[in-house]
Amino acid sequence: ETGVTQTPRHLVMGMTNKKSLKCEQHLGHNAMYWYKQSAKKPLELMFVYNFKEQTENNSVPSRFSPECPNSSHLFLHLHTLQPEDSALYLCASSRQGTGNEKLFFGSGTQLSVL
Amino acid sequence: KQEVTQIPAALSVPEGENLVLNCSFTDSAIYNLQWFRQDPGKGLTSLLLIQSSQREQTSGRLNASLDKSSGRSTLYIAASQPGDSATYLCAGWTGAGSYQLTFGKGTKLSVIP
Numbered sequence: 001e002t003g004v005t006q007t008p009r010h011l012v013m014g015m016t017n018k019k020s021l022k023c024e025q026h027l028g029h030n031a032m033y034w035y036k037q038s039a040k041k042p043l044e045l046m047f048v049y050n051f052k053e054q055t056e057n058n059s060v061p062s063r064f065s066p067e068c069p070n071s072s073h074l075f076l077h078l079h080t081l082q083p084e085d086s087a088l089y090l091c092a093s094s095r096q097g098t099g100n101e102k103l104f105f106g107s108g109t110q111l112s113v114l
Numbered sequence: 115k116q117e118v119t120q121i122p123a124a125l126s127v128p129e130g131e132n133l134v135l136n137c138s139f140t141d142s143a144i145y146n147l148q149w150f151r152q153d154p155g156k157g158l159t160s161l162l163l164i165q166s167s168q169r170e171q172t173s174g175r176l177n178a179s180l181d182k183s184s185g186r187s188t189l190y191i192a193a194s195q196p197g198d199s200a201t202y203l204c205a206g207w208t209g210a211g212s213y214q215l216t217f218g219k220g221t222k223l224s225v226i227p
Contacts, residue, residue, distance in 0.1 A: 002159065042118065043158075043203070043217040056214070090157050099207045100146050100165055103215070105157035 003027040006091050006106035013081065014114055021076040021109045023091030029104070031097025032074040034066060037088040037108070049074060050097040081113045116141045116208060118218035126224040127194055135189040135221045137204035142185030145209030149178050149189050152201045152220065161202075162189075166209070194225045 004025045013019050025032065034046040048056035049068040063085075065077040074091055091106045117140045127133050137147075146165050150158040162171040162178040164187070170179040175192040187204055201220040208214070 002157065004157070006157075040219065042219050043205075043215075045214060058214075088155075092158075099209060099215075102148065102160040102163050103150075103158070104160065105150075107157045108155075110155065 002104045002106065004091060004093055004104050004106035006089075006109055008109060009107065010110045010112075012112045012114065013078070015081060015083070017081075018077070018079040020078065021089055021091075021111075023074040023076075023106055025072055025074075025091075025093040025104070027093060027095075027104060029093040029095050030071050031094045032068060032071070033092040033094075033103070034074065034076055035090040035092060035105075037090055039087075043090070046076075048097065055097070078111075081111075083113050086111055086113045116206070116216045118204060118206065118216050120202075120204060120218035120221050122221060123219070124222040124224075126226060128226050129194060129196060131194050131225075132190070132192050133194055133223070135191070135202050135204075135223070137187040137189070137218055139185035139206050139216070141208065142182065143208055144180065144182055144185055144206040147178075147180050147187050147204060147206045148215070149176075149187075150203045150205065152203060154201075158203065191223075194223075196225045196227050199223055199225050 036044045047066045067075040088108045090108045092103045121136045149161045164180045177190040180187045201222045203220040205215040205217045
């Protein structure tokens with residue numbers, strides 16, 4: 001248990017569906033992240049939130065919409081996804097978001113887009 | 115663009131062996147480096163963080179080192195155990211004004227009992 005909880009663990013959705021991924025951290029951290037892990041590719045940073053403010057958007061398509069209502073919760077809203085969006089989506093947190101600190105990851109949501 | 119190579123991509127060793135995993139960066143200007151472990155279908159667990167002022171870190175049977183001049187890092191695992199079987203990823207930060215960790219694809223380790 002890393003202190004970062006992601007739900008759901010698995011999600012299957014059609015290309016016209018709308019769904020949301022949820023992440024909650026119980027570590028008192030101020031920075032939260034969404035990463036995408038596709039087969040045979042390195043982890044890709046999608047979004048960074050520092051003290052609830054989005055500080056990085058790594059050229060992610062608009063069909064992915066993040067939301068950070070407070071420092072403990074992070075959502076990723078999904079709509080009109082493509083089959084190539086199928087991947088493991090990982091949430092992470094860190095204390096200050098400075099880069100010189102450990103990242104704590106959740107177990108991920110395995111997403112399949114049909 | 116920073117890229118990270120991890121060698122080997124996969125490794126199978128008998129239990130009890132010492133082993134070394136390698137990680138290299140195309141841009142040697144690495145500010146800090148982390149080694150992670152990932153079990154199948156799970157998230158990543160941070161094992162060691164070598165911060166900007168350090169050259170190596172140790173935790174139990176694990177030792178990681180970073181040579182900033184060459185942009186290379188090694189993870190040494192002593193007396194390997196079947197429970198060490200996992201994928202090991204390295205990630206570096208260039209400190210270039212944004213939080214952008216660059217990850218390698220990982221080394222998949224199998225320790226045979």
